[in-house]
Amino acid sequence: MRMIFAIVALLSVSLSSLSFAAPVSAATPGVTELKWYGQSAFRIITPGGKILLIDPWITNPANPNGKMDLENLGKVDLILLTHGHGDHIGNSVEIAKKSGAGLVATFDLMKAMVSYAGFPEKQADRAMAGSFGGEITLLNGEVTVRFTPAVHGGSMDTDKGPVYAGHPGGFLISIKNGPRIYHTGDTDLFSDMSLLAGSVDLMMVCIGDKFTMGPRLAAQSVKLVRPKMVIPMHFGTFPALTGTPEQFRVELDKLDLGNVMRQMKVGETLVWK
Template sequence: MKRLCLLFTTLMLLVSAAPALAAQAQITWYGHAAFKVVTPSGKVLLVDPWISNPANPNAQKDLESLQKVDLILLTHGHGDHIGDTVEIAKKSGARLVAVPELQKAMVAHKGFPEKQIDRATTGSFGGTISLLDGEVTVMFVPAVHGGGMDTEKGPVYGGPPGGLLISVKNGPRIYHTGDTDLFGDMALLKGQVDLMLLCIGDKFTMGPQRAARAVEMIRPKLAVPMHFETFPVLTGTAEQFSKSLRTYGLELLMRRLKVGEALAWN
């Protein structure tokens, strides 16, 4: 009996001394360019939240579930990236992370709550900002694309388009390309990206072949294709992207997410 008690006590000590399982970051794709990032501590970030895009069959349910959102990050002012930003922000109180011109345009032309933007959540290309008490940092990255914003009175300037390098404490470094073509300075991000979320749809952005070249230049740990097959004109496919990656020996880096699927990151 004494030996059993001693064994039980030893096991309990070992269990109590073992480190708790670390919480994971989670990245969910809602279709098109819309993603949710949940940090290990439970903070919620949305990037280009067009949740109600036509590729998302659960759009209404997903929108209703977004009651707690800390930050909304926008790459540029096109409607398919602004998406449901204002609705979500008014409901959740989320602050807006974007370049200054886009922040101002969102308030002036889209009705984004002015009290939910400030200097702490804005920056420009090459600059890095610290958010959520240092749990998240964001670096603004250039993109080759347009910067207009459609309004009821016609197009207005919505600021320069960009991408975002989002670094999560105890989580991944995520590069969301926004809408862009391939450009040489992408190579400067090599070694800084764990998870690359990149457009492959062609016509308005780089297609599968040029997207694969971008992956080859940056060498992330994982590459998730986005901004494809939302509309018929976006003809680039995940299969073409995988085939193009194969020419560089990088096809194993691709992870295709289904709409609504969450990727856990240790």
């Protein structure tokens, strides 16, 4: 299937290296929208109009419109969480209470979210839980989610200290009539990423260094996965996250991976069809 992409800025932004298209209907057959809120937070709108949020820390320091974005979210069908750290749980509980969204997470993380973070129990159905290697089909077949591992920490902070919240992970999300999206979560490079080669259209990869892969190892992960497109994430939110997209692009070039990187700006939407 031929893949065409365009980056749509919600504000008036001119980027000579990207092509832009007018906003399209979320229910347009074959069209998937992906919005980046900064850090690891993304919104996916499927061709059927379903709304997914991944690690929705909408009000992170990198998002100047975070408060407004949170207020204007409206409909959300599913919230997908990679692990229990605060910069990934983010605003998920508030969003769930307001929207009625269901939680997609590993079984241990789902239990921790209900027990310690206040996620509505009725929206944390075990049918939406899984574990690494497992796959679930959701939203009447609109979305399939495979749970993928990650090499990172998985505790959750509470007012009584950190608690166990399961092992960290990522997701391979297959959209009906749309792309296959790999969100790495927070991770180091690991060789089993290569098992996803040939099955990923769009890869969101952490590049910030210190707590995750930096640009060099992130480029190595792209070499293993071989996605059609890669979007850097989890950088620049805090001074400690020193990896940059420019460094990432240099490392990709060293590996002769071509023009696979697409740098998004916070608040922009990528349209895939």
